[in-house]
Amino acid sequence: MPSSIGILLVGAGFIADVHSAAVAASSRAHLAGIVDADPGRAAAFARSHGAVPYTVDLAEALAWPNVDAVVVCTPNDTHRRIGAQVAAAGKHLLIEKPLATTLADARALAAEFAAAGRVLVAAHSHRHHAYGRAVKEAIEAGAVGRPRHARLAILGGWIWTGWDAWAADPVRSGGHALHNGVHVLDLVTWWLGGDPVRVFARGRRQTAAELRIYDYLEMVVEYADGAVSVCEMSRAHRPGSFGLRELLVTGTGGVIRQDWDGESSFLHTEGGTGLVPAAGGDGFTAQFESWLDAIGGAPSAMPVADAVRAVELGVAVEESIASGRPVAVGAAA
Numbered sequence: 001m002p003s004s005i006g007i008l009l010v011g012a013g014f015i016a017d018v019h020s021a022a023v024a025a026s027s028r029a030h031l032a033g034i035v036d037a038d039p040g041r042a043a044a045f046a047r048s049h050g051a052v053p054y055t056v057d058l059a060e061a062l063a064w065p066n067v068d069a070v071v072v073c074t075p076n077d078t079h080r081r082i083g084a085q086v087a088a089a090g091k092h093l094l095i096e097k098p099l100a101t102t103l104a105d106a107r108a109l110a111a112e113f114a115a116a117g118r119v120l121v122a123a124h125s126h127r128h129h130a131y132g133r134a135v136k137e138a139i140e141a142g143a144v145g146r147p148r149h150a151r152l153a154i155l156g157g158w159i160w161t162g163w164d165a166w167a168a169d170p171v172r173s174g175g176h177a178l179h180n181g182v183h184v185l186d187l188v189t190w191w192l193g194g195d196p197v198r199v200f201a202r203g204r205r206q207t208a209a210e211l212r213i214y215d216y217l218e219m220v221v222e223y224a225d226g227a228v229s230v231c232e233m234s235r236a237h238r239p240g241s242f243g244l245r246e247l248l249v250t251g252t253g254g255v256i257r258q259d260w261d262g263e264s265s266f267l268h269t270e271g272g273t274g275l276v277p278a279a280g281g282d283g284f285t286a287q288f289e290s291w292l293d294a295i296g297g298a299p300s301a302m303p304v305a306d307a308v309r310a311v312e313l314g315v316a317v318e319e320s321i322a323s324g325r326p327v328a329v330g331a332a333a
Helices: 012-024 041-046 058-062 074-089 103-116 130-140 177-191 283-295 302-322
Strands: 005-010 029-035 070-073 091-097 118-122 146-154 195-205 216-223 226-232 244-251 255-258 265-271 273-274
Touching: 005 103, 005 146, 005 226, 012 029, 012 283, 029 041, 029 058, 058 074, 070 074, 070 283, 074 103, 103 118, 103 130, 103 302, 118 283, 118 302, 130 177, 130 244, 130 255, 146 177, 177 195, 177 216, 177 226, 195 302, 216 302
Parallel strands: 005 029, 005 070, 070 091, 091 118, 146 226
Antiparallel strands: 146 244, 195 216, 216 226, 244 255, 265 273
């Protein structure tokens, strides 16, 4: 690989700004170009990022000589098709979670990148946030003995961009369990280190009855060794500026706990009540640097098998909600 890795960004939506900032902060990479289906949005993004090349044609951009790796920030239902193009072009890929919207597609992408000998990483950014790493490191250091139970709740509001937003379309997003729930499902499973065997979940349309997805989720995951995790994920809480996180990990020898206000402080302004952003580091920057490490030959902090498993869990959650029954992990399609 060159001394500075050329990054092609695919998709110029709001999350692209976060990823492009991670690229700009790195001494090992640079933004080589942008692809977006909307030519006006692609041009505007390119102008605001140093007049980099832009196009609406992914195949054209993948052929640019200075493109070494790709960051994909497009809707979930496009991941399979775009990922296949990137693998065929022989480029490394960091793709927004979920890896795909079906287990079959996730497995196919994993196989294609393995065959191409290129690094595939799904952007499960919470693994790279300070709190996620701190819990994992404490467990590995023996702070709780053998972990037996985890509870993680990430609760907050979300202003949907419109009733026609792709994230609120269960076909395009895969549902809330795949779009956002995979964050908590992956994190607790990573912490506990077990093999998930069964999921039982329920969902509610909390924001409005007309919403096409469940914006509030309760998810219970059982593991082969008897451990259990209980997760909540909400984008329905109000006020929207007030985000909460609760976590608890118990084991045979101890407890790790962070209360909802343990990382932040209240902030009262004319605009409402919120929390002071925690000084916990930039998870997206850490994630990007970890991906570059993996491209350089280091073990991946987000192995492909874990990204596939996160899809498997998300799909199982959606099926459990639909059926009202527990679903065996691996039995979901």
